[in-house]
Amino acid sequence: MTITIQHIRNATSLITILGKTILLDPMLSDEGELPPIPFTHHFGRNPTVPLPVPLETFEHIDAILITHLHFDHFDKTAKKILNKKTPVLCSPEDHQRILSWGFENVSSIEDTGHWEGIDFIRVRGQHAKGSLARFLGPVSGFILSTPEEESLYIVGDCVLTDPIKHVFNQYKPLVCIVNSASAQLLFRSTITMTPQDISTILEISPSTKVIAVHMDAIRHCTTSRKALSHYIEQNQLLDSVVIPEDGECIYF
Template structure:
């Protein structure tokens, strides 16, 4: 069985695993339909690029997986158009808000959940360092594992912490999706991974294939695909890192 990732835009992907299609972190608004990100120096609206697929695409999914509820990971269009009976898997802190949006089947993952032949393990994350982390609220990553497909680690909007390094040391995931746009708030607070973190991850787990996303769609993300490509070329990591374009399929 083939594991497939279709990168839609920003942090949004369609993951097909164990024959099920899971929508990850749905930001489905058209260009300019979302406000500027608070506490950044950018005053123009988001996203900066259109959705790469028609909205009808999201009628053909089996579940939704949400790392956290910032507007660029679960937006107003997603709340409006997604089937309210669709299973939603999330961190426990987000269950009540998602229920309040009318979704009926919301499954919080405290540590572990088995769903439709897929094992989900939640990894606690940290959206920034210091007090900024409290401002931004909780965020999680998830490891999806099946006997046929191996492990896929969705890291989420996390800075690279010692705990996440330990996850790579212990699990050595076959594939990981990393948000590495060097997103910044005012005063230079970095709130995601940066290109150099991918190098650290691959030193820790050289067999992992990295899918790098979260670039070229929201204004406070300061590293572009071009920037990341330049870094991985310099570090000779081209065989280990994929930087998908919006709408692109990746087959494993």
């Protein structure tokens, strides 16, 4: 199996698997076109960097995959410019809202699903610990696999919980995309994974290749590519972790 991942920006990627291209969590607005993230100390507009590819890039996709509906994962530009007939795969909690935005072919994945030869397993996540998780709403990850039994785990905006550790222990995915920016709200509440969580993942599943994203684009993310790269080097994880630049393609 060949997997190509083009990291676009933040949590947005183009994933090509079995010859099908899936747009993940589209934030397609240009620099400064989105408001500040609420409940943070950061009052500047987002994103902080421009889109690295032209919008025409997204005319040639086969499906859209959504982990949750925060505006840095499905923004106003994506709602406006994406073809409304494109299949959208999402969690059941997000199904009706995506339909209300005019998308005509929306399929929710409760536990498992199948599309164009690709099997999907939904992994329920937590966007934070404790009661803050309820406030931030539901978020999911997805495992994509093919008949060759190699898999890609899109973790989503999740903190590292025991159920997610169990997923890594059970499935040992070939590749995982981890939002590892240590995003924080007020009172230093961390709502995504951190560099230390990458170390834990690789202790559980040493054969997994980690694609670390969600950095240097949204103001409440406190881990930069530079800081993560230093951590990865110091902890001798260079062979296991890729930190792509915006627009960069990675091949497996």
